Amino acid sequence: MATRAFPLADVLSVTTGRLLTHRTPNPGSALDDIFEFMTGEKLAWWQTARAADACTEALIAQHSFLAELKPPQVTKSAIGRTALLLWLTNAEMKHGTELEVAPLTDWVHQDKGQELVDRIELVNLP
Known part of the structure; x- marks a missing residue:
């Protein structure tokens, strides 16, 4: 697996x-x-939430330290942006600027149109 x-x-x-x-x-x-x-496929925008969940879980399994990295809750002010950038810079200094990522082994391909219909039907459930 590359x-x-x-x-x-x-x-x-x-x-x-x-x-x-x-x-x-x-x-x-x-x-x-x-x-x-x-995932090995080009996703439609409505598929990204499912991909985000699957990828987050897999990334943390591949690099356990990611579970502990939580950015500070900051405002959109200049001070807040600076605090966030400082946090990110510290994370990059500690863990490196790049990570090797492996593809998912359990991603389930779904027809884009059918997945959209399924999502709409779920939203409309009482």
């Missing part, structure tokens, strides 16, 4: 639910890259 190196900031964007990537101008593409590599 692995691929991803920036720690991108991996933390998955595991923490906070967009921490250094990637610009399209920071969301960092998540797309990880999800597509780990």
